[in-house]
Amino acid sequence: MTYYQFDTIIIGAGLGGLVAGATLTKKGHRVLLLEQHYVAGGCATTFKRKDYIMEVGLHEMDGLYEKDIKKDIFEYLEIDKNINLIKVPEVFRLxxxxxxxxxPHGKKASYDKLVSYFPNEAKNIQRFLTFMDNILTELPQFPLEKWKQTITLPIMPLKFPNIVRAARKSLGAWLDYYFKDEDLKLLLQANLLYYHDDPYSMSMIYFAAAQTSYINGGGYFIKGxxxxxxxxLVSIINNNGGQVVLGKTVKEVIIEEGKAKGVLYHDKYQNSSKNRVYAENIISNAAIPVLEKMLPNKEALKINQKVGHLKPSCSLLSIYIGFKGDIKQYGSVNYSTFFSHKEVETLKDVHKNYQGDWTKRNFVFVDYSQIDAGLAPKGKSFGVICCAxxxxxxxxxxxxxxxxxKEEVASIFIQRLDQKFPGIKNEIEHYEVATSKTIRSYINSPNGTPYGYAQIKGQSGRNRTPLKSPIPNLYFAGSWSFPGGGFTGAIISGYLCATQIQDQPNVVSKDQNEPSLDTENKVTLIEKKLIAEDTVELSFTKPVSFQYNAGQYLILDLLTPKYTNLDISHRPLSIVSHPSEDNIRLAMRYSDSSFKKSIKEMDLNTVCKIYGPIGSFSTQNATKGISFxxxxxxxxxxxxxxxxLEDQHYSNPVYLFYSNKNEVSTAYHHELQEVQLENFHYVPVFTETEERISAITLFSHLQQWDxxxxxxVGNSSFNKGMKEMLLSNPSINNEDILVDDFG
Incomplete structure (x- = not known):
């Protein structure tokens, strides 16, 4: 008999997995959720750059409309009581x-505004909006299980007339059916990229449900x-007897007697042995093509026969921008503005444009400073440019x-934004570009799509991947399954998936004290000391299993930060200690950020988590002299x-050019003067009294640059400047330059 340690194991901590886990734990199930990233949330995450919290994926979430099942989910999980949802001012501007x-938001307000611009289309505007509203009304009663859909098929045209009717044509075909005015058609689908990239293959059912919810219920952003x-959602799982374990990669779904019984997983960053854990149910929040690779051939084939022919959706490019001032002064007065190029004259031009030249590709600019978003300090702004x-x-x-x-594309879009809002680019303090490749890297999604399978005919509604897989005890939740992608789709999918299994009796007693699987990443602060002006070194216990190479870094996550305003709980930090040392040493400059303030007031014996090691900044392949x-x-x-290098008895000359304001701000200045390395030359540069590091500085010491x-190693501007300086010398090859992006 199999010993089940958990009722349910969930693979992946995207919104689908998190909502499924939170729902099940509230029902008394023992849940283990395993996530390969060191942050839970998938695309529902943020990251910190300078003074800004940069929102990864949420522009706005369609409204908590009375016909939207998400409203009931939010109430059940008490999201509405614990998360500050801010209504955005309008649906969008085109x-x-x-x-x-x-x-505008509101059924009547939107109708009146549309009719005022397109009076000749008044009757069909009313018909179209009503059609969409009726589709959303019918969806909650639509059967989820395939067998129920089959037996209901004869009466579907009577019970679900609008859904059946909508399924016959694409969004583009329905817009052509109702309207003659091309400007009106383009307007009504201006935010199409929230769901798909082609109106003539876009599911009318999925579009109608989401768009009606936006129009009638409003759009919302999550403050912070x-x-x-x-x-x-993680806290719900952890506080109700479940476990969310980050930085763990599931390699295999265990199949016994033809059923999914458990998983094999290991630490993503360490060459550790695989851990085997069992549960009555397995929910995959991973992309279904990724899940296939976790299964034995026989079961993988079963999945592939169901989904192998399905097409993934498009991806998104996002340019996250921190502005040093209030950008309303430049004419940005709307929350989300969709800019359509002049060559997009008809609905048939949309798809071609999304795949076209960057200088013409339609884009949206989301200005989060139009609301109290909690993403930028007072007086500053945060915004995102986004396109297909x-x-x-x-x-x-x-x-x-x-x-x-990436830099070229960013420059193109920033210039285009400046043409729309003259002068706005002068306010840019920092920007960062994320492509489809970025999304694939972080959430392990094929083609880098955040939406899963495309919402097209044959892949939407009753044709969407069901929540139950063809393998007993294995379920799907998230963008790749029913009902589909986006925040709302993933949330609903996770909840509905949980309802598929929540009536099964618990196989694990809630009183059973299963040990935590999340201990090997925990470290304890054992020493904290100043090593230069406003610079601290932290010493932590080193887990037995933690192995790394010199030059790598790790993620330090504060479990109980004292300060959280405009910040996140983790940072990437280079490891100061050598792998041979018994403890892990990290160092950082103090600042006014909440993270650094929390570090400054952190007591000894405080427990944190580390993830890593990450990166590769090594002298292992050095064959010449070395210049740091x-x-x-x-x-x-x-x-x-x-x-x-000391341990290797490296004999070639090694130079360290080390720039700081002055001696008191120079971390490890005295230690560097005592380095016992043959042919080592330490060249401190104090910019308060000396010139900055330049070609003259290097040439006066190195002579033969080649x-x-x-x-x-430095901040991004230092790294860029130094690399450009070196490459301006024709005797230096690009392959002889290594830059640490995390310095």
Whole structure:
């Protein structure tokens, strides 16, 4: 007899997995959720850059409309009581050559505004809006199980007339059916990219449900970012007897007697042995094509026969922008503005445009400063430029070419934004670009799509991947299954998946004290000391299983940060200690950020979590002299690398050019003066009294530049400047330059 440690194991902590886990634990199930990333949430996450919380995926979530099942889910999980949902001012604004239209919230208000612009289409506007509303009305009663759909098929036209009717044509075909005015058609689907990239293959059912909810119920943003929702769902699971374990990769779904019985998983970052854990039910929140690879051939084939022919959706390119001022002064007065290029004259031009030239591709600008979003300090703003993206645009590029193309595309869109709001680009303090390749890297989604299978005819509604897989005890939740992608789709999918299994009796007693599987990443603070002005070194216990190489970094996650305003709980930090040391040492500059303030007041014996190691910044392939060019706290990975070279008795010359304001702000200044490495030359540069590091600085010491390999560590502007300086010398090859992006 199989010993079940949990009632349900969930693979993946996207919104579908988190909602399924939260729902089941509230029903008394013992849940284990395993997530490969060190952050839960999938696309419902945030990250920190400078003063800004950068929202990864949420522009707005369709409204908590009385006909929307999500309203009941939010009430059941008490999301409405624990998450601050802020209503955005309008559905959207569309700005094109021919039309500047802001669509308001509310059934009557939207109808009246549409009719005022398109009076000749008044009757059909009413018919179309009513048609969409009726579709949403029928959806909650629509049977989920395939067998129920089959036996209901004869009476479906009577019981679900609008759903059956909608399924006959695409969104584009229905717009052509109802309207003659091309500007009106383009307007009504202006935010199509929230769901898909082609109106003539877009499911009318999925579009109608979401769009009606936006129009009639309003759009909402989560104050502080979507990570707040993800973290709250994690807390429900953990506080109700479940476990959410991050940084763990599921390699295999265990199949016994033809049924899914458990999983094999291991630490994503460590070469640790696989752990075997069993449960009565397995829910996959992973992309279904990824899940296939976790299954034995026989079961993988069963899945593939069901989904192998399905097409994934498009991806998105996002440019996250922190503005140093209030951008309303430049004419940004709407929350989300969709800009349509002049060449998009008819509905048939939309899909071609989404795949077209970057200088013409339609895009949306979301200005979160129009509401109290909690993403930027007072007086500053945060916004996102977003457009359609496709993995084939990036797949074949080298690392350098990929970075260059991202910069090129960002420059194009920022310039286009500045043409719409003259002067706005001068307010940009920081920006970051995420492509389909970025999304694939973080959430392990084929083609980098956040939407799963495309919402097209044959893949939507009753044809969507069901919540139950063809393998007993294995279920699907999330964007790749019913009802589909987006925040709302994933949330509903997770909840409905949980309802498929929640009536089964618990196989694990709630009193059974299953030990935590989340202990190997925990570390304890054992020493904290100042090593320079406003610079601290932290020493933590080192887990027995934690192995790393000199020059790598890790993620430090504060479990109970004292301060949280405008910040996240984790940071990537280079490891100061050498792998041979018994403890883990990290160092950082203090600042006014909540994370750094929490560190400053953190007591000894405080427990944190680490994930890693990550990155590869190594002198292992050094064959020439070595020149480290370092600024500030970028010195952290250099210390263990010097120790490594010392242990190797490296005989080629090693230079360290180390830039700081002055001696008192120079971390490890005295330790560097005592490095016991043959032919080591320490060159501190104090910019308060000396020139900054320049070609003259290097040449005065190195003489023959081509006899060295160069290792640059500092902030992004320092790294970029130093690399450009080196490459301006024709005797230095690009392959002899290594830059640590996390310095």
């Amino acid at each position: 700005k094109s050559e021919k039309l500047d239209f802001t669509l 970012g979507s990570q707040k929702l993800s973290d709250y 993206d496709y993995i084939q645009d990036w797949e074949s590029l080298s690392s350098d070419a990929y970075k260059a193309k 060019i370092v600024a500030g706290i970028g010195i952290t990975p250099i210390l263990p690398l010097l120790k490594e 006899n060295f390999q160069y290792y640059i």
